[in-house]
Amino acid sequence: MSATPIAVRRPLWRRLIGFNMLTGLALGCGGWFLGGWIGGWMAVHHNYLQSATSCNGCGGTDQNDVGIYMGYLFAVIGWLVGLGFLNYPIARLRGRPPSMKHHETTSWTRYFKLCTDHKVVGIQYLFGVGIFFFIGGLNAMLMRTELLRPVEQPWPAGQYLTLVSLHGTMMIMMTSAFILGPFGNYFVPIMIGARRMAFPRIESLTFWLVPAAGLILMSAIAFGGLPFGWTGYAPLADQARAGADAYVMAFILISISLTLVGLNLMATILTMRAPGMTWRRLPIFVWGVLSTSVLQVLAAPVLLATMTMVLMDRATNTSFFLASAGGSQYLYENLFWFFGHPEVYILALPGFGIVLEILPVFARKPLWGYPLAVAGMVGVTLLSFMVWQHHLFVSGLNAGLRPFYMLTTELISIPTGFIFLNAMGTLWRARIRFTVPMLFALAFFFNFLIGGLSGVFVSDVPSDVTTHGSYFVMAHFHYTIMGGLVFAFFAAVYYWLPKMLGVTLNETLGKIHFWLMFVFFNLTFFPLFAAGFLDMPRRVSTYAPGLQTLNDFVSASAFVLGFSMLIFIANLVWSLVFVREPAAENPWASRGLEWQLPTPIPVDNFERIPVITNGPYEYGVAGAAPVAQLTPGALPAAGS
Amino acid sequence: MTEIAGNEIVPQRVPHHWWKIVGTWLVLVAISEPLIVLVLGPHLPPGRMSAEAGAQTDANVVLTALLVPIMLLVWVVFVYSFVVWRSRDAAVVDGPPIKGHAGTQLLWIVITGAIVIALAAWGSYTLVASSHGAGGGQGPNPADQPKGASHALAIQVIGQQWEWTFRYPSYGGFESRDLAIPDHTLVAFHVTSLDVTHSFWAYGLGVKADAVAGVDNVAYVNARKTGFFQIRCAELCGLWHGHMAKKGRVLSFAGFQAWAKAAKTKNAAIQKYLSPYNPWYFPAPLRRAG
Numbered sequence: 007m008s009a010t011p012i013a014v015r016r017p018l019w020r021r022l023i024g025f026n027m028l029t030g031l032a033l034g035c036g037g038w039f040l041g042g043w044i045g046g047w048m049a050v051h052h053n054y055l056q057s058a059t060s061c062n063g064c065g066g067t068d069q070n071d072v073g074i075y076m077g078y079l080f081a082v083i084g085w086l087v088g089l090g091f092l093n094y095p096i097a098r099l100r101g102r103p104p105s106m107k108h109h110e111t112t113s114w115t116r117y118f119k120l121c122t123d124h125k126v127v128g129i130q131y132l133f134g135v136g137i138f139f140f141i142g143g144l145n146a147m148l149m150r151t152e153l154l155r156p157v158e159q160p161w162p163a164g165q166y167l168t169l170v171s172l173h174g175t176m177m178i179m180m181t182s183a184f185i186l187g188p189f190g191n192y193f194v195p196i197m198i199g200a201r202r203m204a205f206p207r208i209e210s211l212t213f214w215l216v217p218a219a220g221l222i223l224m225s226a227i228a229f230g231g232l233p234f235g236w237t238g239y240a241p242l243a244d245q246a247r248a249g250a251d252a253y254v255m256a257f258i259l260i261s262i263s264l265t266l267v268g269l270n271l272m273a274t275i276l277t278m279r280a281p282g283m284t285w286r287r288l289p290i291f292v293w294g295v296l297s298t299s300v301l302q303v304l305a306a307p308v309l310l311a312t313m314t315m316v317l318m319d320r321a322t323n324t325s326f327f328l329a330s331a332g333g334s335q336y337l338y339e340n341l342f343w344f345f346g347h348p349e350v351y352i353l354a355l356p357g358f359g360i361v362l363e364i365l366p367v368f369a370r371k372p373l374w375g376y377p378l379a380v381a382g383m384v385g386v387t388l389l390s391f392m393v394w395q396h397h398l399f400v401s402g403l404n405a406g407l408r409p410f411y412m413l414t415t416e417l418i419s420i421p422t423g424f425i426f427l428n429a430m431g432t433l434w435r436a437r438i439r440f441t442v443p444m445l446f447a448l449a450f451f452f453n454f455l456i457g458g459l460s461g462v463f464v465s466d467v468p469s470d471v472t473t474h475g476s477y478f479v480m481a482h483f484h485y486t487i488m489g490g491l492v493f494a495f496f497a498a499v500y501y502w503l504p505k506m507l508g509v510t511l512n513e514t515l516g517k518i519h520f521w522l523m524f525v526f527f528n529l530t531f532f533p534l535f536a537a538g539f540l541d542m543p544r545r546v547s548t549y550a551p552g553l554q555t556l557n558d559f560v561s562a563s564a565f566v567l568g569f570s571m572l573i574f575i576a577n578l579v580w581s582l583v584f585v586r587e588p589a590a591e592n593p594w595a596s597r598g599l600e601w602q603l604p605t606p607i608p609v610d611n612f613e614r615i616p617v618i619t620n621g622p623y624e625y626g627v628a629g630a631a632p633v634a635q636l637t638p639g640a641l642p643a644a645g646s
Numbered sequence: 647m648t649e650i651a652g653n654e655i656v657p658q659r660v661p662h663h664w665w666k667i668v669g670t671w672l673v674l675v676a677i678s679e680p681l682i683v684l685v686l687g688p689h690l691p692p693g694r695m696s697a698e699a700g701a702q703t704d705a706n707v708v709l710t711a712l713l714v715p716i717m718l719l720v721w722v723v724f725v726y727s728f729v730v731w732r733s734r735d736a737a738v739v740d741g742p743p744i745k746g747h748a749g750t751q752l753l754w755i756v757i758t759g760a761i762v763i764a765l766a767a768w769g770s771y772t773l774v775a776s777s778h779g780a781g782g783g784q785g786p787n788p789a790d791q792p793k794g795a796s797h798a799l800a801i802q803v804i805g806q807q808w809e810w811t812f813r814y815p816s817y818g819g820f821e822s823r824d825l826a827i828p829d830h831t832l833v834a835f836h837v838t839s840l841d842v843t844h845s846f847w848a849y850g851l852g853v854k855a856d857a858v859a860g861v862d863n864v865a866y867v868n869a870r871k872t873g874f875f876q877i878r879c880a881e882l883c884g885l886w887h888g889h890m891a892k893k894g895r896v897l898s899f900a901g902f903q904a905w906a907k908a909a910k911t912k913n914a915a916i917q918k919y920l921s922p923y924n925p926w927y928f929p930a931p932l933r934r935a936g
Contacts, residue, residue: 163885163886163888164885167882167884167885233884233885234882234884235882237882239842239843239881239882240843241841241842241843241859242842242843242882242883242884245841245842245884329858329859329860329861329928330859330860330928335843335858335859336858336861369741370733370738370739370740370741371740371741371742371743371744372743372744372745373745374744374745374746375745375746375747375751376745376746377746378746378751399782400782400783400845400854400855400856400865401783401785401856401858401863402783402784402785402786402837402855402856402858402861402863402864403785404785405779405782405783405784405785405788405789405790406789406790408773408782408789409766409769409770409773409774412766412769412770412773413766413770416762416765416766416769417762417766419758419762420755420758420759420762423754423758424754424755426720427750427751427754429724430720430723430724430727431744431746431747431750433723433724433727433728433731434663434727434731434744435663435731435741435742435744436727436731436741437731437732437733437735437739437740437741438727438728438731438732438733439733439738440728440732448724448728451720451724452721452724455717455720455721456717459713459716459717462709462713462765463706463709466705466709466765466769467769467773467780467782468701468702468704468705468769468772468773468777468780468781468782469702469705469706469709470782471698471702471780471781471782471852471853471854472691472692472702472706472849472852472854474845474854474880475845475847475854475880475881476880539690539691539706540691541691541692541847541849541876541878543847543878543879543880543887543888544880544882545882545887546887546888547888548888548889549888550891595738624743625740625741625743626740626741626742626743627743628743
């Protein structure tokens with residue numbers, strides 16, 4: 007187009023029409039009915055798809071799983087079409103020129119559609135993940151309400167199990183696994199001196215698959231619930247009604263998204279670093295993201311394959327995991343944990359990266375033992391693929407291999423220990439400033455230490471025979487994921503939000519949030535180690551009456567813990583909507599490259615690709631060069 | 647990774663930091679270790695009702711006694727740093743640019759490595775050699791068999807939604823809803839399931855073995871004391887997972903013989919409806935039952 011169109015502000019209703027979330031929802035709903043109809047037609051015309059008559063030993067079902075899956079599939083396709091994911095391929099097929107700028111508008115509506123600006127995707131992730139974290143947390147509150155009494159009150163057993171499964175699935179798959187979403191997408195390109203991610207449309211796709219998966223997962227509430235926990239072990243999940251189909255479909259979408267997130271971040275970090283960004287100058291957060299990406303790319307496809315097999319077991323009468331028809335549930339357990347244990351470190355490594363990134367800024371010292379921190383992350387990445395059978399110590403599988411898995415599991419504590427040594431070294435003779443992000447980062451180490459050391463109990467087979475499947479395990483992984491990753495997440499939120507949203511969060515409210523969350527997190531989860539030792543199994547809605555006092559104490563603490571989240575939300579709304587105090591460009595006096603840019607960061611991040619001249623942690627080094635030359639005038643402008 | 651002097655003109659003498667930290671830590675360890683071993687230790691689960699439970703209790707005591715000092719050391723370093731190196735300046739002042747210390751890092755790797763290797767070696771020894779599987783399920787072909795395993799008293803544990811039943815093949819294969827075992831006798835639990843995966847957890851006995859349909863999962867136990875123990879299900883198995891709880895009993899050998907005789911008579915009426923004794927059974931499970 008030669009003439010520039012005159013910018014006319016269109017009315018609101020007109021701006022709502024187009025390729026955006028609303029259209030996606032409408033087409034998704036349409037797709038659900040269309041797919042259900044097609045699936046029904048398929049099942050009627052192909053008897054083998056739906057075993058109304060029972061095959062030998064596999065029993066009959068009165069449910070058309072094919073129709074349900076086709077409904078979900080078409081709903082997802084409709085959702086993505088409505089968001090505009092087909093526009094680019096169709097334009098290319100028709101010979102139109104590619105356009106990427108097209109999506110990078112400055113209107114607020116860009117947050118509700120396909121946008122290829124990695125900063126917009128980062129914000130989308132922040133709020134998307136935040137909403138799922140809130141829903142998952144609400145489930146936890148409802149669970150603790152049930153556990154106030156040792157009998158099934160006030161929720162019936164089935165509802166309680168659905169709450170348990172929703173909480174677990176949502177927290178692990180839609181919240182914790184996407185901790186890279188907000189900060190990885192937003193800051194990795196900026197930290198390495200790039201203008202965008204390697205695959206911007208795929209980046210947007212990874213985000214928009216998550217709400218689709220979340221909505222599908224929540225639809226399980228209406229379709230019979232999820233009475234099988236987040237692990238969905240084979241014969242139990244096969245018993246469940248259509249809710250299990252929602253679970254399978256959600257996991258399939260999430261595993262696709264996780265794989266693509268990993269590929270995208272890996273490609274970005276490997277190929278798009280600015281000149282001078284050597285591996286020794288790479289911010290430690292980027293190292294954490296890189297190792298997480300490797301795990302995601304290697305582990306998430308296994309989940310995709312596993313869930314596809316479950317889908318076939320349910321919809322097309324295969325029997326990969328059904329012992330009654332010649333399959334094996336051990337196969338499911340192996341496949342699930344071969345994904346599931348690296349997944350645990352997908353949750354841990356970004357936390358390591360975040361806290362080690364924040365620590366030097368507020369200790370005003372270089373990151374102590376930088377190569378050791380990198381070695382720790384790489385070591386965890388490598389070892390995490392060799393430990394999965396420690397989830398199956400008493401399953402009756404490969405009992406002779408238990409010493410091996412005990413050894414590999416305990417070996418992981420060596421690289422994890424590096425991270426603690428880095429932290430202690432960085433604090434040594436430092437000038438520590440206890441800002442809100444620093445408090446959260448330090449709490450990470452307090453909690454993760456308890457989580458890690460309690461992990462030694464469950465990795466030791468004789469001790470694990472006591473603790474396996476009990477509340478001890480539950481307390482252990484909540485100390486690592488909630489006490490570790492979620493505290494790191496809040497550290498990152500308080501640290502980076504001034505750059506991301508351009509406003510300062512209220513510090514007093516932040517400190518109240520921190521202290522309430524820290525104290526009541528520990529009061530909630532530490533007694534649960536005792537509950538596990540006192541033979542309380544996980545995922546029960548009824549328990550020994552003698553444990554009621556303990557459980558009531560835990561529930562009361564959990565409610566205060568939940569309340570602390572409301573303080574955070576209040577702080578966010580107060581600072582973002584009412585006060586709107588603009589943040590300084592570098593409020594923490596950080597050397598990080600992202601803090602050298604203006605707030606808000608321009609669409610293309612850098613006017614010219616910067617030349618990295620120094621590492622990001624040279625605090626206190628006399629005459630240290632700045633981290634980068636932002637306007638390398640002598641150099642040619644590098645198009646990215 | 648050697649220490650870089652940086653802009654420090656006069657190197658500060660700092661060894662007293664180490665001595666204060668180590669001193670505080672030693673005091674805390676001296677206070678906590680007797681408490682752990684003497685006060686907490688006797689209460690750690692699962693008790694000493696069987697040899698296997700004893701091995702687990704030992705593991706829990708040793709691990710607590712070993713890991714608490716590590717935790718205390720890290721905490722002392724952290725808290726010491728907070729107190730001593732807290733910045734009290736209004737302005738942002740940088741600290742000394744120490745980037746690492748090869749000796750400290752090497753020492754840390756060696757010490758944590760040694761602890762980990764020792765833990766794994768000790769854990770493997772108790773698992774394989776001294777407690778023969780530590781009461782955990784070992785599958786149909788147990789890797790760690792105790793002496794005289796072929797003469798062990800076999801008891802089949804059958805999990806189903808949502809009840810445990812027990813069969814005694816040495817006593818004509820009768821089935822009972824109650825579990826009793828003799829003391830000072832090697833017992834082999836053959837755990838299996840009729841439907842979904844359960845996990846047989848005899849808490850006081852220190853036994854845990856997954857009940858899997860089509861699998862004969864063997865766990866050995868040698869009870870040392872008579873009394874009651876708690877039975878639970880430790881793997882989510884559907885709606886009434888929490889209700890799969892009952893009490894089992896350890897009896898003297900004579901008491902067990904009498905109990906078995908009485909139980910056989912009591913359950914004789916249902917014997918003809920049972921399928922013959924098998925290592926595992928294959929009924930068609932309910933599908934879409936939830």
